[in-house]
Amino acid sequence: MDCQQLVNKITSRIHDVYAKHLSYAGRLQIIMASVLKEIDKKCREFLWGAFEEKRKIALVAWDKICMPKKNGGINIKGCSKWNIASVGKLLWQVASKKDILWVKWVNGIYLKSEENIWEHIPPGDCSWYWKKLNSLKTQMVDWYQGDRYKLTPTGAYSVSRSYETMLGTMPRFGEADLVWSKIMIPRQRMIVWLACQNRLLTKERLTRLNIQVDDQTCCLCDAAVIETQSHLFADCQWISGIRNTLSTWLGIPILCQGVHDTIRWIKRRRWKQFQKEIVTTIWGALIYYTWQARNWKIFKEENVNKEFVTVQIQKEVRERLGMLNCSKRARRCQVLIQRLCN
Ligand SMILES: [Zn+2]
Structure with a gap:
């Protein structure tokens, strides 16, 4: 569903039902009460991909979504x-x-x-x-x-x-600038943001939400351990092979820790901001493709090739850096960029 369809859906109700029989004040009242609520509801459903009868779990509360990025939200305005x-x-x-x-x-x-x-x-x-x-x-x-x-x-x-x-009072999310960096591909930013909130629907989280999961173990390795975020993105053998190759390519060892610890570690380095964003982008792509490999395995019964993922991440990072290379910030990290792009 594109944005125009969403807008049509929202506005059709206004046109069809009410338009002819109400005074201006009456119409305004309707806009203020029910339509605004409806728009908020439609936006929520749109975000989580729930349409018509198909319901989806809201991964993050709407009030949190509406918060500014620096406070952990994604800055959507609640109508x-x-x-x-x-x-x-x-x-x-x-x-x-x-x-x-x-x-x-x-x-x-x-x-x-x-x-x-x-x-x-x-x-x-x-x-x-x-x-x-x-x-x-x-x-x-x-x-x-x-x-x-x-x-x-x-x-x-x-x-x-x-x-x-x-x-209301909002705790700070100090790593927002890294998660929402322009270098990272938008769909990857969203997955990394969800991972930072610990909101991806891993088997462990599904079980906690009382949703029945037949086999709780990680499907990407043979370790026979429960699929948690920290297993998938830190300990799993599937990710560690790719992480090692990417670390060598980058010339910086990417931390083998959970999502929170890793992004905080990057944030605290004494690197230039652009370098922090590059490292986050590579690590973020790794999170994204690991999550995708897990989903493809579960829902499509397809095995994702690790070499393919490594090459794909390198290709994407080079393309993104190529697009931004003329900027002033990029020029300060020329050595690293040349290393990655050659
Ligand atoms: Zn595993």
Whole structure:
């Protein structure tokens, strides 16, 4: 399903059912309540590949997905919260008494001599918009100190800052710059990000989710151990052969540790940022292809050739570096790039 289909699906409901019989205010109410929720739901389903009757497990909670990348999310804007943050700009205009026509009008008609928007109770016969705006105040009051918007140093309203505040306290994900590096291929970034959250559906995780798994052992080696993330990406014999070859090619030994430890190790090296991103890209491709080999074995009963994967990773990395070679950052790592590209 491409994006246009998704948009069509969302908007068809608006066109078909409601359009003809409602006032503007009524239509807006529908957009604010059910459609926004529906859009969020459709986006969630789209992300995890669940369509029509086919349900899929959401690998990561939606609130987490909506967080900025630096906090471990993927920076998708949740429509319901983003909408409140956007509407917040109107309240800010009233609170900071902006010299604009509609604020003057609101002051003349509703607020009158009342100084404080926060204590204002909208009259029963006021417009729907004014009532709605006031009903959202409780969700916005924490953004203010008196009438001053406190989330930006200048006091100017920021939809993004309000939105991030609504998401709540967020632990930092210090390695986000490496996971989302432009050198890495986008589909590989997503798998590495999921692995960093420990959210890939390994047999061990499926069992923990009470989903029946007949054979819990790793299908890529003969070790007869439970398939966990740390086995697949650190200890499994399948990955270690390729890791050794790639380490020799790179001239840097890639750590034989779990996903978290490895990316933290890369982050803490005293290397140039671009070098860290190159090493992460190669290691990330290794994670991606190991996960793919595991899936092909389970779902297609196909064995993936390790030599092929090694050559494929080298080819992809050379192509990505070729695309970025003219950039200033790449020029600082010429020796490494030449080593990999020759
Ligand atoms: Zn194994």
